[in-house]
Amino acid sequence: MKNLQAGENSEELFQKRIPIYPRSVKGTFRTFKTSVLVLAYAVYFLLPWLPWARHDAPAQAVLFDMVGRRFFIFDLVFYPQDLISLSLLMFIAAALLFFTTGLVGRAFCGYFCFQTLWTDAFIFIEKWVQGERPARIRLHKQPWNAEKVAKYGATHGLWLLLAFITAYSFIMYFGYAPELTQRFFTVDLPFVAYFTVLILTVTTYVAAALAREQVCIYMCPYARFQGVMYEPETLAPYYDLQRGEGTAGRAVPRAGSKTREERHAKGIGDCIDCGFCVQVCPAGIDIRKGLQYQCISCGLCVDACNNIMDSVGYPKGLIRYDSEINIESKNPGKPHLDWLRLRTLGYGVAILVMVGLLVYNITSRSEIELSIQPVRQPLFVVLSNGDIRNRYQIHITNKSQDVQEYRISVHGIPEGAVDLGEMSKVSVRQGKSLMVLANVKLPPAMVSKVSEIEFVITPLKNPDQAVIKKVRFYAKHEG
């Protein structure tokens, strides 16, 4: 046996990430992306601090009260029973994603996804500390010295700080923020709060500082299935290959190929191969290779190319939001939103119907949640005088904002047939449930006529909100 040196041409089994240093750019889409970022951050970080007067709960506009098992969203209060609202909301969110993807491609990925937003903010920090793209590349390549340590340290420190504030803001939604803050910093909160903050800090830091576009490319399931929602009419950032490459391909401007006329005469396209579109891309792709699955449709390459076209005096729109049909036609027209399609209309209708249902669901909510269960063991009891007794468990949940008194009564049978013990009038605190046992006793002669009885639960403050519930009265074993 003899040792051989490993071959020089050996290769790694997987490709290591090539670092991306996105160049900053100015333009319409950059402005829009920044506005969304500012708005989203303002909402996310400030919302827990918005006061909202409530007389039975902390004065916080949005509060997820896990202990009391209710969610306060402004004037709406959601209880576990309102799960249907959440399902509707999730359906709407999903349909909205399908709708926008069919219409304008991965706009969600490019502008609204929190991975995009946080990555963007982290890149801002990176640029602020380390400088523009060339400076960052230089810093990356230079050996470790005081400058590199200081700049990298500051960058990672600020990243961790933002990640911490993000995680910290998250837990502010689950309690009264001012009180939570005081308890947080006096180490008075349960372990789970600190654990949540730790986990979210770490995941935010890893996802937005280290993984970045790899989250979109390798981890995100939406990225994979949004591709199949594209149609030929869907708008997406495209490179106008015909215009950019002409017949002789693209070329940097040199003597003799500087003006547009000279280039056209030689068959050279409008693309001056400056690479700006590649440098600004946060996913690190070259849009000129066509539509790619890594593209998050953020439009920064559009801004970059338009700026270059302006500076060399060519018309804008070499890279633009356009549809596949239009960009590949002989004479591309002006890009336009083409929403008159079966799929987009279908999604649109689904969204409208579900929004309608959600609004109806929320506005028509009763302030009483009522369930009446017959006791099934035994189904009925024969009493000593031959009367039949059925028992019922009445669960009343008070979903209103204050203490309510309820009167429990029955329809259709003599008042004396119902025995509620001492509980014919009960008061239930806001957000709480109460169980009342009802014994209904009917003589055999009446049993044959009555198979159903109606319980009426009347809130004494608003008698018009009375709830009527039918229950069966059992007198013999069936089947």
Place this chain on the structure above:
Amino acid sequence: MSQGNSQSSNVKTTGHVWDGDLQELNNPLPAWWLWAFYVTIIFSVVYWVAYPAWPLGKGFTTGIATITYKNDKGVEKTTHWSTRALLMKDLQDAREKQKPYFDKVAATPYEEIAKNPELSNFVASAGKVLFSDNCAACHQSGGQGKMAFAPNLTDDDWIYGGTHDKIQASITNGRHGIMPAKGGADLNESEIESLANYVLSLSGETMDAAKVKAGDELFHGKGSCVACHGADAKGNKDIGSANLTDKIWLWADVPGAGSADKKVAAVKEVISSGLNKGVMPAQNGRLSADQIKLLTVYVHDVLGGGR
């Protein structure tokens, strides 16, 4: 395989060569995988130290983690970590959480509990668990009882009385149902037949008038039934003799009998053989006074009997 060759030329080998050209490819694990492996090793070492791990002959390494709990006798114990000690700790925590409610039930008079919705709700849920654990074996999970074995607790007939105090006494000291056998020496077959007809007529069944009349005389005379069941046959709750005039049956399955003959036969069997069953074990000592009080309220207020 030519394809294999072209691929292997790109992959590092271990550097070992056999038979001149036989080499071993070296495909190292990804770094994250390797690090995850190291972390599991570190984790296992920490685990050995903290928790019971290695068997040593008859014993084992107990680890440094401990659990302190109070057992149900109130004795505080500290032991090395084990799932059993963890369970004891959980049970202790649960008992401590329930204690204020049990104390409140114990301190509140029966009538006040019924008026207090929150206490009633506690009794309904905690009582259901206690009843399922201690009573349901005989009285069934809903308290509906079992014919010829355990009384129905959800109806309004109570052999030993259905007030709170009587129910508490029944649970605390237990019960034993006894009725002397009347067959053989005391009464003959036809006399028992007459008595059975009479007893059934008391519950509103239409029976043979002549036999009922004969039975009536036997009941109040030779049969000496009145000694326990009383002249009006309504029973005596102090000694637990049944009310024979209502429609509720425990020892003779009259509601389940298909025909009049079978009803008579069922009642005859009880009269001639008597009873020495209906044994309910005393719960005193098995259950605490607080638990018995809670069960009393549960049986009286929730199961619906006794009102």
